[in-house]
Amino acid sequence: EIVMTQSPATLSVSPGERATLSCRASQSISSNLAWYQQKPGQAPRLLLFGATTRATGIPARFSGSGSGTEFTLTISSLQSEDFAVYYCQQYSNWPPPYTFGQGTKLEIK
Amino acid sequence: QVQLVQSGAEVKKPGASVKVSCKVSGYILTELSMHWVRQAPGKGLEWMGGFDLEDGETIYAQKFQGRVTMTEDTSTDTAYMELSSLRSEDTAVYYCAVSQGYCSGGTCYDWFDPWGQGTLVTVSS
Numbered sequence: 001e002i003v004m005t006q007s008p009a010t011l012s013v014s015p016g017e018r019a020t021l022s023c024r025a026s027q028s029i030s031s032n033l034a035w036y037q038q039k040p041g042q043a044p045r046l047l048l049f050g051a052t053t054r055a056t057g058i059p060a061r062f063s064g065s066g067s068g069t070e071f072t073l074t075i076s077s078l079q080s081e082d083f084a085v086y087y088c089q090q091y092s093n094w095p096p097p098y099t100f101g102q103g104t105k106l107e108i109k
Numbered sequence: 110q111v112q113l114v115q116s117g118a119e120v121k122k123p124g125a126s127v128k129v130s131c132k133v134s135g136y137i138l139t140e141l142s143m144h145w146v147r148q149a150p151g152k153g154l155e156w157m158g159g160f161d162l163e164d165g166e167t168i169y170a171q172k173f174q175g176r177v178t179m180t181e182d183t184s185t186d187t188a189y190m191e192l193s194s195l196r197s198e199d200t201a202v203y204y205c206a207v208s209q210g211y212c213s214g215g216t217c218y219d220w221f222d223p224w225g226q227g228t229l230v231t232v233s234s
């Protein structure tokens with residue numbers, strides 16, 4: 001099973017600033033990585049897939065980079081609605097299990 | 110677009126079974142690859158299994174093999190997830206989610222959008 005590790009566990013950033021979230025895979029997953037945003041009491045929402053491709057309707061301030069084992073989600077100029085928990089998910093190994101990181105909580109500084 | 114509406118919260122005793130439904134609208138269930146993911150209180154996301162459109166079979170996470178059954182009623186476009194032999198550790202929100210990925214050469218790549226609103230299953234004596 002591929003283990004996904006996200007860092008930091010909590011990130012405190014001021015509105016208008018940039019946030020950088022990291023996700024590491026225990027083995028190479030090429031670009032088979034998705035990012036999700038989850039707000040309290042809500043289901044996760046897909047942000048990015050293929051490590052860098054934004055899902056439909058996702059603002060351009062969300063961007064992704066990386067391949068292999070190291071990945072980054074960057075949110076430029078944080079808006080109030082961006083404060084949430086973010087998860088990465090690998091979909092590289094077949095047959096599954098698909099695995100998620102433990103999440104990074106992005107909070108207002 | 111695809112919308113998913115799940116059944117309501119459940120309270121079950123240890124050893125019992127629970128069946129959660131996920132009603133699809135805006136699309137035909139047979140054209141979708143439906144998966145199930147759960148989230149224990151205050152914890153992360155855990156993939157349980159899903160339907161492989163390419164070979165028409167359901168794949169389960171090894172952790173749940175023998176305890177979980179995922180089915181579909183195509184006449185009502187409703188997917189179901191049944192989990193048996195419940196224990197306290199199964200207390201979680203259970204989500205259905207549609208794969209937006211693809212299969213190629215016998216390998217599938219699945220990421221999920223949209224998700225249902227979630228169903229809280231509480232296991233308590």
